[in-house]
Structures are given as C-alpha cells and as structure tokens.
Amino acid sequence: MKPVLDYPFAGIPGAGQTIEICPGVLWLRMKLPLALDHINLYLLQDDEGWWVVDTGMRGESTRNDWESVFASAAMGGKPVKAIVCTHCHPDHIGQAGWLSERWNAPLWMTWAEYFMGRVFCSPVSEGPLWEARDFYARAGASQEFLDRMGKGNKGFSAMAEPMPRSFHRLSHGDALTIGGNRWEAVVGRGHSPEHLCLLDRERGLLLSGDQVIPIITSNVSVMAIEPEANPLADWMDSHRQFLREVPDDVLVLPAHNTPFRGLHARLRYLLSHHGEHLRALEAACVEPRTAVELLPVIFKRSLGVEQFSLAMGELLAHLHYLIADKRLGRETGEDGLDRYLAVDRARAERLRDGVHDADEDTLMDFEAQAV
Numbered sequence: 499m500k501p502v503l504d505y506p507f508a509g510i511p512g513a514g515q516t517i518e519i520c521p522g523v524l525w526l527r528m529k530l531p532l533a534l535d536h537i538n539l540y541l542l543q544d545d546e547g548w549w550v551v552d553t554g555m556r557g558e559s560t561r562n563d564w565e566s567v568f569a570s571a572a573m574g575g576k577p578v579k580a581i582v583c584t585h586c587h588p589d590h591i592g593q594a595g596w597l598s599e600r601w602n603a604p605l606w607m608t609w610a611e612y613f614m615g616r617v618f619c620s621p622v623s624e625g626p627l628w629e630a631r632d633f634y635a636r637a638g639a640s641q642e643f644l645d646r647m648g649k650g651n652k653g654f655s656a657m658a659e660p661m662p663r664s665f666h667r668l669s670h671g672d673a674l675t676i677g678g679n680r681w682e683a684v685v686g687r688g689h690s691p692e693h694l695c696l697l698d699r700e701r702g703l704l705l706s707g708d709q710v711i712p713i714i715t716s717n718v719s720v721m722a723i724e725p726e727a728n729p730l731a732d733w734m735d736s737h738r739q740f741l742r743e744v745p746d747d748v749l750v751l752p753a754h755n756t757p758f759r760g761l762h763a764r765l766r767y768l769l770s771h772h773g774e775h776l777r778a779l780e781a782a783c784v785e786p787r788t789a790v791e792l793l794p795v796i797f798k799r800s801l802g803v804e805q806f807s808l809a810m811g812e813l814l815a816h817l818h819y820l821i822a823d824k825r826l827g828r829e830t831g832e833d834g835l836d837r838y839l840a841v842d843r844a845r846a847e848r849l850r851d852g853v854h855d856a857d858e859d860t861l862m863d864f865e866a867q868a869v
C-alpha cells in the first residue's frame with residue numbers, strides 16, 4: 499500500500515517565479531520537454547549572493563525563466579554565487595555551464611557525477627560500439643533499435659550546455675555553510691553513481707534531487723556503458739542508509755513533484771515496491787525467459803523504441819540484482835539471446851501465486867532522448 503504523505507505547499511511556482519520554503523530557501527520550477535514536464539530547482543541565500551541547486555535543461559525558454567528569477571524581488575538583486583548539481587542528468591546539469599559563465603560562479607558536485615556528466619555531454623557516436631550493440635542484442639532488442647544505435651547520437655549534448663571545465667568536489671559527510679546554515683552532503687547511489695543530497699539537520703530540510711521523489715519512481719538502469727552493473731543493489735542500500743542517517747521528520751525538497759513530509763514511509767514503500775518487482779520477475783522465470791519477454795512483468799504499458807533502453811535498463815537492473823542474490827541464473831543460447839531461469843523453481847512457482855501488480859510506474863525522465 500502506498501503511504502499517505504503530507505504535502506504542506508498548496509501551490510507550485512509559475513514560470514520565472516519562486517515560492518519561499520523558509521527564510522533563505524526558495525523553490526522554483528523549470529519546464530521540461532519530456533513526459534515528465536518539470537523540474538524543481540532551489541535557491542539558497544548566502545551573505546553576498548545565492549547558491550543555485552540544480553539548473554534545468556538546455557534551451558532558450560529555461561534561460562528566459564532564469565532571467566525572470568534573477569530580476570525578481572525575491573532574489574533582491576543579489577548575484578548567483580555558486581551552483582550545486584545533485585547529479586549528472588541533463589535536467590539537473592543542463593544550464594550549469596551557462597549559469598557558471600553568466601555569473602562567474604563555481605560548480606560544486608560529487609566526483610563521479612561531474613565526470614559522468616562530462617562523458618554524457620560528449621557525442622557517444624565516437625568509439626567502438628560492438629559491446630553496446632551486443633548488450634542490447636542479447637537482451638532481445640529489435641533490429642530497428644540496433645540499427646539506430648550510434649547513428650547521430652549526440653548523448654546529452656542536445657539537452658545540456660557544455661559543462662564547466664572545473665568543479666569543486668563534495669563527498670559524503672562534507673558540509674557547506676550557506677547563510678550561516680550547515681548543509682551536510684548525503685550521497686545516494688543507484689539512480690546515478692554518486693548522487694548528492696544536502697541535509698540541514700537544524701532546520702529539518704533535505705534537498706533530495708532524484709534520490710527521493712514522492713510520487714514517481716526514479717529510473718534505476720543498467721546501461722551499455724557498464725553492462726554488468728548492479729545499480730538496484732546500490733539503490734536499495736541507499737534507501738536503508740537514508741532510513742538510518744536522515745531523520746523522518748525532515749521536509750523533503752525533491753527535484754520532481756512537490757515538497758513533502760513522510761521520508762521514511764516513502765523509503766520503505768520504495769523498498770517494498772522493488773521487492774515486489776523482484777518477486778514477480780523470479781516467479782516469471784519458472785521457465786527460461788529472455789529480457790524482452792520479461793518487460794511486461796514490470797511495464798504494463800506498451801513501449802516505443804525511444805523508451806526501450808530506459809525500460810530495458812530498469813528491467814536488467816532487477817535481473818542483475820536477482821543474479822547477484824543467487825535467485826536467477828542466466829545463459830546465452832545458440833540464438834545469441836540471454837535467458838533467465840529461477841534457481842529455486844519450486845520457490846518461483848509459489849511466488850507466482852502470490853504476486854500482484856505494482857501500483858506505480860517508473861519515471862522515464864529522458865523519454866525524448868534519441869536511442
């Protein structure tokens with residue numbers, strides 16, 4: 499059952515506008531040209547300027563909305579002093595380069611997110627492609643999908659400005675002092691490699707990025723860049739770590755949907771949500787199944803070729819978790835397809851009778867991305 503969360507803000511900020519969360523913390527929104535149509539950004543007031551937390555996607559309209567915010571009374575004519583990006587996805591880093599240049603403001607990120615962002619922003623059509631092609635072929639991708647791979651793929655560069663060429667590193671446990679308030683770096687993994695959250699224990703605020711979102715579920719994907727990764731194990735571990743390290747009564751300021759209270763209930767729900775998917779997949783593997791055959795187990799809606807890599811990535815994240823947990827085995831057949839089979843088939847049969855559909859679909863936050 500989905501927990502009932504508390505959403506203390508009735509409205510949402512309009513284009514170029516801000517809503518005050520508490521003194522010195524402003525919430526704003528930028529539009530996204532995706533199925534997920536917005537991102538929440540935050541401004542933190544320092545003595546002589548503002549810190550920006552996440553930046554929006556590349557494009558004129560985002561810049562125009564930023565200019566409206568800069569001119570607003572809420573910022574009091576003060577400059578942007580620094581930029582923090584929670585992680586490397588284009589809706590978060592997309593305007594970091596422009597903002598940094600516009601204000602001579604330094605960029606703060608974790609090490610892995612900064613370099614992953616630099617990689618994603620470079621054209622991925624360069625370099626050998628055989629392993630990526632093999633990765634999707636073994637999963638059962640269509641010929642149409644395989645043919646499109648590598649053709650004019652500009653990575654994230656259409657969605658993100660070139661990133662600043664230097665950055666300032668934040669690691670788990672570091673702290674920033676902004677306007678006399680201490681913001682502690684809390685790192686999560688799974689959605690991205692070293693996702694930064696900022697926790698103000700004193701005032702009970704958590705800037706959570708995509709690590710914790712109240713309504714939609716963050717994508718956790720195995721991608722061709724690391725074909726044997728197990729990001730779901732990282733994701734589940736991070737949820738348990740947040741349950742231990744972050745107080746339940748914080749106001750969560752997420753990158754999507756709206757600010758909420760009920761962190762621990764949300765984390766527990768997500769653990770059970772993925773647990774349900776894992777059981778459903780184990781149950782479906784009573785007989786050997788290819789990844790493509792297993793997609794409908796966790797995605798009930800039909801998927802276009804544009805959504806294939808994200809959906810497949812999410813499915814493989816669950817399959818790799820089950821392999822590492824010794825609940826599934828994997829074999830490559832003579833037809834070149836990987837097939838997954840439950841290690842304990844009697845258990846899988848019992849599970850098959852007990853599974854029910856998940857009541858939440860997965861965030862597909864880059865649906866507009868070319869394959």
Ligand SMILES: [Zn+2]
Pocket residue numbers: 585587689690708863
């Ligand atoms: Zn993200």
